[in-house]
Amino acid sequence: GEQVEQRPPHLSVREGDSAVITCTYTDPNSYYFFWYKQEPGASLQLLMKVFSSTEINEGQGFTVLLNKKDKRLSLNLTAAHPGDSAAYFCAVPLSGGSNAKLTFGKGTKLSVKS
């Protein structure tokens, strides 16, 4: 199976609604996690960086929850607005070592309708 699985691939919500994007990963030794945001036609920008010692992280209107037991990472948006429309990617360093590569989920395209 995939080393990083991201769901759902597409998500459409109304302004003010909540949205949840989930990634599951296989390497139990992963201890840093990333969420990147990509606006249409643009590059990837770091949205949040999560260290495994902290199970809840908040920033920029998002909350990231980390469940190490289930190897699941979720990005939660409590009140979406049109400016949040973008593609979101989780990234997990797999294989360990000081030069571990990031493995990316396939992305979730979030559409927020006003």
Add this chain to the structure above:
Amino acid sequence: EAAVTQSPRNKVAVTGGKVTLSCNQTNNHNNMYWYRQDTGHGLRLIHYSYGAGSTEKGDIPDGYKASRPSQENFSLILELATPSQTSVYFCASGVTGGDYEQYFGPGTRLTVL
């Protein structure tokens, strides 16, 4: 501010032609990466480098070569371009060790006709 730049930003090539995509970073990072992004596949790693003179194969290296002549520069080379290599290519840089965060360039849109 630290930056990763790519050139060209857009490129149209013919099948069988040679294409070179260039990346420059001012982050003074040891590690550099080349990805391609296709709908339904997310980002896939083509080649990466740990420093000047080093190149390593990523997950999908077939049909691509890489060159790292200096700390700042990392090139991706398509010796014989094919239409299946039509994609958006991103370069990134990152530190050795640390938290593995990568910093991305603006991307190059390559079309092979």
